Amino acid sequence: MQVLDLIGIGIGPFNLSLAALACPTPLRTAFFEKESGFDWHPGLLLPNSRLQVSPLKDCVTLADPTSPFSFLNYLAVHGRLYSFVNRCDATTSRREFTQYFQWVAHQLPQLRFGEEVTDVTRLDEGYRVTTTRDHYHARSVAIGVGVVATIPECAKPWLGEKVYHVASYLDRPQIDIGERVLVVGGGQSGAEVVEHLLGSPGIGKITWVTSRGNLFTRDDSSFINVSYTPSYSQRFHSLPLKKRRTIVDDEKLTSDGISAELSNRIYESIYHRSATGNIDDVIQLLPAVVMKELSPHADGWHALLASHGTCQRPTVVADRVVLATGFEPRPLAFIDRLLASASMEGGLPVVKDDYSVQFEDNAPGQVYLQNRSPVQSGLQSVNLSLVAYRNGRIINSLLRREYYLNVPDRPILGCLGLLPAQETQNAR
Structure with missing residues (x-):
């Protein structure tokens, strides 16, 4: 049986981005989703529903602006690029962005819709993934099963x-x-x-x-949006758990x-x-x-x-x-079993700066968490703002090299007690 480098569990926007960024790499991947096709909260696509972030925060652009899976390329392919930029509006509707996501999904052969993952077992060399159709083996898995009401x-x-x-x-x-x-x-x-x-x-x-x-x-002013940059994310991850909890509470209205x-x-x-x-x-x-x-x-x-x-x-x-009472991570028994041997901090699994779970035994293979760890990785881990950056880090982790350049941003505003000049010096 072929051993894949990565299996993605669930195909929402986060794992869709991961699949798109993995496409040009030598990684062997497969992504599974129980639904028959890609959709994004279809029951909420009201006529006036707007995307809450810049459409440049798409599947790929902030990791690879030259990717063919970008929102701008989607517009160009469909003959709408000039019409879009001529609008007096920097964002777009959620309906159009859903259509963009579906366009990306149709181009990725490693996506397997209508096949639900029912179990994941940890092995010495990686993971055994059971679906409603077959069994697969992978060195690492990315959990992106989304949320429930x-x-x-x-x-x-x-x-x-x-x-x-x-x-x-x-x-x-x-x-x-x-x-x-x-x-x-x-x-x-x-x-x-x-x-x-x-x-x-x-x-x-x-x-x-x-x-x-x-x-x-929602506070989405320019200075507040510094909270959704790579430098802020990296700095946040280095803070003690108590401080991270406080920041997540303080910044709730940014998202x-x-x-x-x-x-x-x-x-x-x-x-x-x-x-x-x-x-x-x-x-x-x-x-x-x-x-x-x-x-x-x-x-x-x-x-x-x-x-x-x-x-x-x-x-x-x-x-x-x-x-309209919000969403929470989808509970799945096999995820709980998988994380049972994780290193814990304050009742939560420890998530490393490459978004993988830290296990007590340091066994080979990784479990990457998508959309489940705001206290560990910041509020940016549960929305679209840094999805391409985050998945670029995951790709680099899988390849054990910097395939997607981790170019540090140079924020105008110091973040979390670290001055901009210090950040610039540290990046040299």
């Missing part, structure tokens, strides 16, 4: 056509005229749903609740807030409605509250809310409940 406990018994996570929003029946909708969650996806509901003809009352103290916008553009559009919509009628009949915004209970009644779903810092426990009645 986070569901509040009180809503789990009632999931269905009228109570559901935002990830399946477009898969559910359209909103009926006069329907009252409760949206739980104050992040980007919740805001996108609220904007969509505000534009739905005949919508009843919208109630939008969030546990946060306000509908906070987890509402885009300012969307926030302003929603505010404008609410404002103009308030000028023509009673806005309380259209939308109610409730910050600093959590949904404690949810139960069905003859007149609709009753959601018992609890207000932070007060004894108030109002009840909202709705015909439909949309849970």
Whole structure:
């Protein structure tokens, strides 16, 4: 049986990028995905959904600007490059970026859709990977199985056509005229749903609740974006665990807030409605509250809310409940078994600066973690900002040489207590 250099488990944007960057190298790879083709949160592809990062942060560009798998080449191949650059907009829609991802996927023969990995066993020389079709051997594996919806406990018994996570929003029946909708969650996806509901003809009352103290916008200013550079990532990785946890908490709104553009559009919509009628009949915004209970009644779903810092426990009645309550790593038993022998720090597996797990016995072969380690590797490890840089590091680790040049950036702003001049000197 042929021994592969790398098997990728799951084909989302992160492992798709890894496959694209591995393509021109001598590495023998295979990537497995249970779904029949590539898709990227299809239930969330609303008409106004925008990509939250620069489209240059695609599968390959920041590791190899000459790669044929870049977003700019995708535009050129489809005759849209000039049309794109002539737009007064530096970003694009999530729908177009999904189409770009699918275009990349169609060109990579090592991607095997419709074949799910069911087990991974550690061997002396690497890993035995079992799928729904066959067994394979590889020296290393990259885990990129993605995320699943986070569901509040009180809503789990009632999931269905009228109570559901935002990830399946477009898969559910359209909103009926006069329907009252409760949206739980104050992040980007919740805001996108609220904007969509505000534009739905005949919508009843919208109630939008969030546990946060306000509908906070995402901070993506130029200086803040230093947090999503290679030098920042490397510096973050060298810090003690306690400090890394603090930074992840402090910087949460660099990736987890509402885009300012969307926030302003929603505010404008609410404002103009308030000028023509009673806005309380259209939308109610409730910050600093959590949904404690949810139960069905003859007149609709009753959601018992609890207000932070007060004894108030109002009840909202709705015909439909949309849970914009985030995502969490997909739990898989074989991943837990695989990581059981990892070196641990604060209850988490230690992740090295090449994004591989450190094992106690230092056996040959690596396990690379994609989209599972924000405390170990920073918030950039769970979004698209440094996906090409990260996967370039993984390729270099597999080849044991610098195939993709690790050229340090020279940040204008010092990061995490390290001055820019010191970084420049250290890079020489």
